[in-house]
Amino acid sequence: VKVIFFSKTGERATPAIRQAARDYWNYATFACVLWREEEFSVWWNTFGVESAPAVVFLKDPGLKPLVYHGSVNDSWFLDVLEQNKQQELPQLRSLTSEELGCDARGYSRAGRDTLTWYCAILAGRLGPELDSMRETMRRVQETLSKSSELKAASEDEHSITAAVALKSKRLTLSWLDGESQKNYCFFYLNIESSYETCGPRRVPTDVPRLFIIRYERNATEDTFKVDKKAKSIWEFHQQEVDPAAQLSVTYNGSAEVSQRVKTPELVPEDAEPFWSRGPQGLLSKSMGAKQKIQRTIIRIYDYLGDPRIGPALLLGALMSFGSIWLMRTQQNRSVQSSQPSQADNDVGDNLRMHLFYSLQDKLKPRERCRERNASKRNLPPSITDFEPKDSYQMPLSDSD
Incomplete structure (x- = not known):
């Protein structure tokens, strides 16, 4: 609502x-x-x-x-x-399953003494197709309600007609969100084309489907009480039998009858929005670590089986390679733009070095002359520069 x-x-x-x-x-x-x-x-x-x-x-x-x-x-x-909090055609959820009587644990709107009751469920994904079928189901419910009011006095209380069954609360009409309650939906619509009705949208067309469940209470349920032992995490795959036997009929042009043993539980909805919950309400008290692990594994398998995951990964890879190519081209452009400036700098450096060396070459002869003159002027007098007056050449002997 x-x-x-x-x-x-x-x-x-x-x-x-x-x-x-x-x-x-x-x-x-x-x-x-x-x-x-x-x-x-x-x-x-x-x-x-x-x-x-x-x-x-x-x-x-x-x-x-x-x-x-x-x-x-x-x-x-x-x-x-x-x-006005309830819809005219109620929705089957974990919150309303017991109230509607569409529960395999033995709950019935007609009371605990009722052995057989029925639940007609319209399943599908949210959309215009499901809205059209919900409107049709609501009109059928109104027609049955009016006819039951007119004929309840004349017909037998235990009549199997739909009008009397609806009046006696042995028949319930409801609708199911096949996307959020996919396990429950797949369990009853165990057909090849059930992906058109249950689970995430994998096909372009949505096909709502109607199925009817007959519940039959086990007469020995209240007589014998079986002690239930706590299961370990390694025994979660061992499922028990529901207290009420079930026969489901799926209408897809022909009636297909099948017997069900263990019904999966409906997914509980959030009691209130995330922003209004306190720290103590962030973790569900009714769901343990085992159930959370199972739900996580189931979601991973659902995502892997989704045909849209391939194109999505391909698109992500193309975007990643495109971003890498764009970054590399920008880096190359920046390097090329910086190369002319470096060449100009190199030319300027070479010119300056050439001028420096040419000046050095011009200055070196002058400096050398200055050094020679300075060396000649500053040398001390030597004994070989002049001959003393009383000197003579000493003759040498033959032996020398």
Whole structure:
């Protein structure tokens, strides 16, 4: 159920409405809309809203919205919300399975004394196809309800007709989200084309399917009580038999009857949004580590079997290689742009070195002459520079 608040000022919801949204999170989704006069035709044609403030309740597809104009009183709003929290054609969930009687653990709307009861379930993924079938199922339920009111007095209480079974609460009509409750959906629609109805969307077309379950209570269930021993983590694959026997009939142009032994449990929905939960509510108390590991493994296998994973990985690889190529080309361009400047610098350095060496070559002869003159001037007189007056050449002997 969807609850929409229309206001002219766009003010936030009151604390009472926010608390109601938290308390009824399992049943309804809440939203606020700012009312504008230029959008009058849109809201009038869609929901039948004439002015603000107003409250709109959207329930089943094809059902006229419930519109309440005027200011909202907290107590009045809570009463109206309690009356309209359920859909006309109820949804089968873990929260409503026991209430609807679509539970293999032996629960029935008709009471504990009822041995046989039925549940007609419409399964499919959310979309226009499922909405159309839900509208048809709701009309069938209304027709059976009216006929049961007219003929309940004249017909037998234990009649097997659908109208009397619905009146006596032995028949329940509901719908199932095949995507979120894929294990439950695959269990009953064990056919080749069940991927068109259950699990993630892997095919372009969605095909809702109808199946009926007959539950038969075990008469010895209350007489003999079997002691249940705690299973270890290595024995989780050993499943027990449900207290109520089941026969399922799938309608796909012909009736296919099959017997079921152990029904998988429905996936529990979040009791409240993540942002409104405290630290103590982050971990589910009803789900242990074993169940979490199993759910993780099942999700991994589902992702591996999804045909979209191949194109997604290919697209990611192409994007990665493209980014690497782009980075390399940018680096090459930066290197090429820096090379001319380096060549200019090298030419300038060579020119400066050439000028330096040429100047050195011109200056060297002058410096050498200056060094020679300075060396000649500064040398001390030697004994060989002049001959003393009394010197003579000493003759040498032959032996010398």
